[in-house]
Amino acid sequence: MRQRIGVALAILVVAVAVLAAGPWRHGFRLSDVLTGGIPVLPDGSRPAAGSAELAGNATLGAGQHPATLRLACDPAGSGLSAMLTVARFAELAESFDVAGLQGAGQAAPLTGILVSNAAGVRSVRMAAQGAEAHDPDKSVSLTVAGARRGEDPLRGVAIALAQAGTRLTWTQASPRAGDQTLTASFSVSDSDATALKRALGSCLATPPL
Secondary structure, three states: OOOHHHHHHHHHHHHHHHHHOOOHHOOHHHHHHHHHHOOOOOOOOOOOOOEEEEEEEEOOOEEEEEEEEEEEEEEEOEEEEEEEEEEEEEHHHHHHHHHHOOOOOOOOEEEEEEEEEOEEEEEEEEEEEEEOOOOOOOOEEEEOOOOOOOOOHHHHHHHHHOOOOOEEEEEEEOOOOOOOEEEEEOOOOOHHHHHHOOOOOHHHHOOHH
């Protein structure tokens, strides 16, 4: 009996060692899973953080303002995130409750993100955190972050944005009843698609467990 137990333990040790050595599919290693480390990509490298921006316009009622959309990949931290920044938003602050989106207490899914291209249409709803900049233009930024485990709603959005010709529409409802809805639109050019692929590649190559 002791001999059988010894053989079984030996086989188990060898199996764990082989699995830990990896690499697994998509570059994951058992050692990364057990230690919480960053997965290894198929080429042996570690995922790198990156970001890229799109330029567009945002409307609230009859007002139109320049807007930027910053897509970021942080494999060791928040994962995928998207930040919408609208310039000179203070001019329309009475029509939208920015303060109601500030802080960690706002969990209502008031953000709608829709992407469309030749491959089809995809939409997600998320909760955004807002912050108002104290600068002469009084811009406002709204940030949504993807999931660190399981299905990430931003992953499909990021994959679509890495294709030229994609159009993204961000609709943001105010937490205050009766306010107008903020709508921002962005289009992806060939150079934008290349920059997004480079910046977000690590997060797209290693989907969460």
